[in-house]
Amino acid sequence: MKVILIGYRASGKSTAGMLLSSRLKIPFTDTDLLLEENSGMPVKEIVALKGWDYFRAMERETIQILKQKGAGIIATGGGVVLSDENVTLLKQMGVIVWLNAPLPDIINRLKKDAQTQAKRPQFTDGDLAQETADVLKRRIPLYESAADFVVETKGKSALQVTDEIYQYLLESEIVAKINKSKN
Numbered sequence: 001m002k003v004i005l006i007g008y009r010a011s012g013k014s015t016a017g018m019l020l021s022s023r024l025k026i027p028f029t030d031t032d033l034l035l036e037e038n039s040g041m042p043v044k045e046i047v048a049l050k051g052w053d054y055f056r057a058m059e060r061e062t063i064q065i066l067k068q069k070g071a072g073i074i075a076t077g078g079g080v081v082l083s084d085e086n087v088t089l090l091k092q093m094g095v096i097v098w099l100n101a102p103l104p105d106i107i108n109r110l111k112k113d114a115q116t117q118a119k120r121p122q123f124t125d126g127d128l129a130q131e132t133a134d135v136l137k138r139r140i141p142l143y144e145s146a147a148d149f150v151v152e153t154k155g156k157s158a159l160q161v162t163d164e165i166y167q168y169l170l171e172s173e174i175v176a177k178i179n180k181s182k183n
Contacts, residue, residue, distance in 0.1 A: 001177045002066070002094035005171065006081060006143055008136055011101035012158055013075035019162040020073050024169075027072040028100055031080070043077075048096045056083060063089050071181045078094045080141035090146070095174055096148035097165055102154045107132055137139035 005013040015032050021028030035058050036042050046055050051118065059077060063086055066074060074093075080086050090096055101109075107129050144150075149168050153161050169175045 001174060002069075002072050002074055003074060003165070003174070003178075003183055004090045004094055004096045005099060006076050006090075006096055006103060006146060007045070007078065007099035008106055008139065008143075009078040010106050011078070011099040012153055012161060013099055015074075015158045016099060016161045016165065017075040019158060020067060023162065023166060024071075024073070024175065026182070027068060027069075027112070028075070029069075029072055030060060031062050032077045034066075035059060035077075038062065039166045041125045048054065053170060059083075060086055060089075063093075067093050071178045078139070079144050080140060087142075087146045095148045095169070095172070096146050097168070098143045098150045099149055099161065100152050104132055106136070125131055 002115050003024075005017050007165070009011055016032070017028050032043055035046075035055075039046060039058060043048075043055065046058065056079070059080060060083060063076075063080075066072070067089060074090075076090070082089070110128060110132065149165070149172075151161055158163070169178075
């Protein structure tokens with residue numbers, strides 16, 4: 001049983017994922033980091049050299065690798081929901097939790113994140129705020145349809161978001177299933 005975190009870039013998936021992993025005592029994997037490790041280059045470089053289609057194919061391969069692993073927390077790339085095949089694979093792996101962060105929070109985090117420009121490729125050459133709003137508008141319905149549970153992150157700390165996910169997992173008996181799989 002896996003807990004898969006979806007949401008737009010900078011929505012807090014990796015932060016909440018690491019906290020949840022520690023709490024449940026199961027491994028944490030960030031699909032983008034695993035993909036970078038396996039390819040030997042950052043996502044931005046992969047996209048620049050080989051394009052988005054190639055990146056999405058690598059992302060699918062990464063998810064297929066993770067499907068073979070045991071219990072864990074997985075933070076996905078923001079665009080994982082663009083592929084029906086990815087969503088189908090993720091649903092087979094466990095429960096999908098959407099971290100729904102408000103647009104202003106995402107933009108502020110992207111601007112503050114010194115690594116954003118080095119690691120995360122922009123989708124256009126335009127304004128970051130407008131690009132984020134446009135892409136998010138297209139993806140929200142995809143996040144909604146993929147998610148088993150939604151956490152509204154507005155005004156919440158990473159710990160509060162993690163507590164909310166944990167409470168959901170506890171109430172839906174997923175924590176028990178995870179603990180049983182560890183034995």
